[in-house]
Amino acid sequence: MLGARVRVAAKVVAVVALALAVADGFRWGNRWYVATQFARSDVDWGNAMVAHAHGALVSGLALLLVAALAAVVGWRPRLVLQRR
Numbered sequence: 555m556l557g558a559r560v561r562v563a564a565k566v567v568a569v570v571a572l573a574l575a576v577a578d579g580f581r582w583g584n585r586w587y588v589a590t591q592f593a594r595s596d597v598d599w600g601n602a603m604v605a606h607a608h609g610a611l612v613s614g615l616a617l618l619l620v621a622a623l624a625a626v627v628g629w630r631p632r633l634v635l636q637r638r
Contacts (some may be wrong), residue, residue: 564628571621578614582607 585607595602 561628564624568621568624568628571617571624575617575621577612578610578617582610582614592624615628 562611585603589600589603593603
């Protein structure tokens, strides 16, 4: 059985990771928009921005996975079985 401290720590990790994942989502969207708008004038710079956008997307998805796993640990459902 997990202790109360572990569950509280998992809840904190879940909330922080979710907030960072949302921030990475905004960062990805911003860099993708900039890359598509200005790639016609400077192809090399546009490709570099697409690479940065891809990095933000990957880190955001990884943080979202961490948040989901920590949420499962922190807010795990309690199953109560009744014996008859």
